[in-house]
Amino acid sequence: MTVPLAGPAARPTLGELYRGFFHAGARGFGGVLPWARRMLVDERRWLTAAEFTDLFSLCNFLPGPNTVNMSIVVGARFHGVPGALTALAGILTLPLVAVLSLALLYDRFGHLPGIDALLRGVGAAAGGLVLATGVKMAETLPRTARAMAFLVLAFVAIGLLRWPLVPVLLTLAPLSVLAAWLRRA
Amino acid sequence: MSPLVAIALRFTVLSLIAVGGVTTIIPEVHRIAVEVHHWVTDEEFTQMFVIARAAPGPNMLLVALIGWQVGGLPGALVATAAMCLPSCTLTYLVARAWQRFRGARWRAAVEAGLAPITIGLVLATGWLVARGAQAGWTAYAVTAASAVLALATRINPIWLLGAAGVLGLLGLV
Numbered sequence: 001m002t003v004p005l006a007g008p009a010a011r012p013t014l015g016e017l018y019r020g021f022f023h024a025g026a027r028g029f030g031g032v033l034p035w036a037r038r039m040l041v042d043e044r045r046w047l048t049a050a051e052f053t054d055l056f057s058l059c060n061f062l063p064g065p066n067t068v069n070m071s072i073v074v075g076a077r078f079h080g081v082p083g084a085l086t087a088l089a090g091i092l093t094l095p096l097v098a099v100l101s102l103a104l105l106y107d108r109f110g111h112l113p114g115i116d117a118l119l120r121g122v123g124a125a126a127g128g129l130v131l132a133t134g135v136k137m138a139e140t141l142p143r144t145a146r147a148m149a150f151l152v153l154a155f156v157a158i159g160l161l162r163w164p165l166v167p168v169l170l171t172l173a174p175l176s177v178l179a180a181w182l183r184r185a
Numbered sequence: 186m187s188p189l190v191a192i193a194l195r196f197t198v199l200s201l202i203a204v205g206g207v208t209t210i211i212p213e214v215h216r217i218a219v220e221v222h223h224w225v226t227d228e229e230f231t232q233m234f235v236i237a238r239a240a241p242g243p244n245m246l247l248v249a250l251i252g253w254q255v256g257g258l259p260g261a262l263v264a265t266a267a268m269c270l271p272s273c274t275l276t277y278l279v280a281r282a283w284q285r286f287r288g289a290r291w292r293a294a295v296e297a298g299l300a301p302i303t304i305g306l307v308l309a310t311g312w313l314v315a316r317g318a319q320a321g322w323t324a325y326a327v328t329a330a331s332a333v334l335a336l337a338t339r340i341n342p343i344w345l346l347g348a349a350g351v352l353g354l355l356g357l358v
Contacts (some may be wrong), residue, residue, distance in 0.1 A: 058279070062199050063202055066271070071334055072273045085209070090261075095240055099250060100258070103261075110232075114354055120318050121351070121354070122353065122358055123231040124327040124329040125349030125350075126238055126331075127314035128328040129332070130308075131308060134304055147297075147300070154305025154309070158213070169202055173298065180297035181298070
């Protein structure tokens, strides 16, 4: 049996899975994804770069937070259901504690006028950052009338008209997939 | 219906339709929490979004904060579990079959079809978060400036958020 040069390191134990994902979650300011990749591919070498890309496109395609899905897939790959639950617990522990601590602080100090003003300023900028992310993602789309039409329809129905998401998705998604399918035929 | 049950049911459904990540369902979380159930106000929603972004970890923790507001610690845990477990179970099941679908034509069509909708929903999220923070034209200017700087430069977003917070503290937003 040959061992590939850049192949993954030895199969992690449950404890190692927990610690690896705990660290990825703990460092994930502004998104866990870059940290998860660094941990999985560069540091612990549980996955090759190609395996990571493949699994990430799976996690993107499925519902739910990408990186949470990633922890499930990687945990399951090494240890089945116990591995998936261990990795999930690892990636969520610290963020959950942190966000609830912030909420406690906010409950206690949120009535101070300064905090309100501060959060209003940060909120305005945060909205701008999300818009920028959307624009960056849109740059990866093919420049087709089909893609632009479905993008605009989704934005108008959900952002402006405030229609419920489930019926909108159940209408738009099949139409959009069908349009993409016919285009490739 | 008790609020905890409502949270569990609502977020379980959302968990299964959050294709492309949680940012895409934030407009729906907003509609449910602000407009349908009045769990939080428009302004509180934006503040919670900011708090969830300020903490490390997935943005999904916004739902933990909404659960917290509705039912304290049990509310936060129910909301998080409802948001995680259905999609995680699905992921676990699909991951085992995934290799077979690589290169399949239907998979490419699904990806090409869902991408523009996902992006439309991300933009709707940015719009709603910005709108919840608006007190006047200066706030719109901050939103526009941070969007342009994030697009045109490689500046770390932390600095943009920090600068906007300082402007807010000074009463300028």
